[in-house]
């Protein structure tokens with residue numbers, strides 16, 4: 425069974441996680457500096473989140489469809505995203521085993537990784553808050 | 563044991579004169595119109611004649627305009643010609659530059675649409691048309707690999723394409739085509755293959771017993787034969803061994819990834835146009851020294867297998883491998899410092915930029931040891 429039961433749970437978790445990253449005094453400014461626009465496409469359940477740092481002043485976070493054209497896009501199952509944020513699956517192996525599709529300049533996607541690493545610690549609590557199966561498992 | 567997936571979909575044929583069967587191989591794939599990609603230097607050598615003559619008239623179209631620093635403009639131009647010709651097969655004959663160009667041309671030809679849409683990793687959703695590769699250098703392994711890189715000169719960037727659908731359908735290894743390869747290029751491309759073997763074997767998160775076996779045997783063949791192939795380009799046995807070994811190391815690295823040597827070589831190549839194999843050869847011992855405390859046990863395994871050391875102490879055996887790497891570069895006449903390759907002294911800003919390029923290069927993901935920008939600059943400065 426997928427770790428997220430619904431699109432709503434998934435989008436809500438990712439939105440809160442990226443909002444926490446945006447508000448973090450270290451991660452937020454570094455991402456803004458990168459001016460990156462990254463879009464994450466999830467399946468099983470479907471979900472989408474877009475993080476737009478392009479104006480360098482405010483990080484904008486959108487869930488679902490949005491008109492912003494991303495620079496890099498990542499496609500994966502929601503379960504893979506979950507394992508990634510728990511630090512249980514590394515990007516290199518996920519790419520080699522075909523679990524993650526990365527579209528666009530890969531180096532720009534990789535530049536984000538060290539910046540968002542501290543968010544790994546924030547994820548479990550945010551996930552538990554939004555996810556029914558996590559609550560049920562408690 | 564690491565979880566792994568091992569792909570090796572390329573049919574490999576080896577033999578003196580094997581390339582003359584290219585037209586038959588194309589026919590086996592149902593090709594009626596083959597688009598042949600090569601470069602002007604190779605055309606001049608005359609070695610391509612029997613390959614081209616194996617095709618019936620009107621069944622092929624020849625594109626010879628691949629420059630040494632191939633880019634998206636070349637790809638677009640070639641793809642337009644291939645489309646106009648109605649090509650249903652691509653044949654690459656050349657070094658890594660030609661093969662990578664042909665791979666990307668094949669994406670355009672098979673899938674259509676803007677090339678930039680396909681940039682990335684695992685980003686091809688469909689099989690491509692048949693691609694046959696005939697390498698004329700023994701180094702890159704591109705004839706069996708699932709990746710291709712071309713430059714975007716306008717933006718000063720290299721575009722990376724990686725997908726299992728990029729692996730060529732057939733590789734024809736014909737050592738007679740390498741007889742004209744000059745010693746410097748023989749040496750530099752050979753060191754690229756050695757780097758693939760060492761970095762693939764060291765990729766502890768992603769290597770597997772399949773890739774390990776390929777690396778070990780490839781390295782043995784390369785260390786034994788590269789000095790011979792460089793000293794006497796007509797030594798067919800040595801040419802054969804290095805050609806086969808380079809494809810084996812290619813199969814290995816395309817399944818396990820490479821590491822920090824390639825990350826830095828890509829950054830150096832993108833900034834200064836330094837030949838890929840040459841940059842690898844200079845950086846390799848310095849990067850190995852950097853990785854030593856994480857991977858001495860794996861270096862030691864290679865060192866003992868190649869009889870560079872019989873020591874049971876991993877650090878001693880690993881050090882013997884690093885020395886053997888430096889020795890072989892010197893023996894085949896390659897410069898051992900970046901400053902001897904026309905690279906100017908860099909200021910702090912330039913060093914930071916180079917380190918950023920290397921630290922965001924996908925190759926670095928597979929390195930056994932994490933590196934900071936300062937680490938990367940340190941390696942670069944020691945190699946300078």
Ligand SMILES: NC(=O)c1ccc[n+]([C@@H]2O[C@H](COP(=O)([O-])OP(=O)(O)OC[C@H]3O[C@@H](n4cnc5c(N)ncnc54)[C@H](O)[C@@H]3O)[C@@H](O)[C@H]2O)c1
Nearest residue numbers: 603657658659698699702704707709710739740742743838
């Ligand atoms: N896709 C991959 O898996 C992969 C792996 C490693 C490197 N590469 C790429 O490969 C490129 C380097 O390729 P390379 O090292 O083969 O060099 P190359 O293809 O750039 O060729 C170098 C020169 O050698 C000449 N040459 C080639 N074969 C010859 C022959 N038999 N006789 C005389 N001259 C010959 C070419 O005309 C060219 O001028 C780089 O762009 C690198 O990024 C790709």
Ligand SMILES: [Fe+2]
Nearest residue numbers: 702754758838
């Ligand atoms: Fe290489």
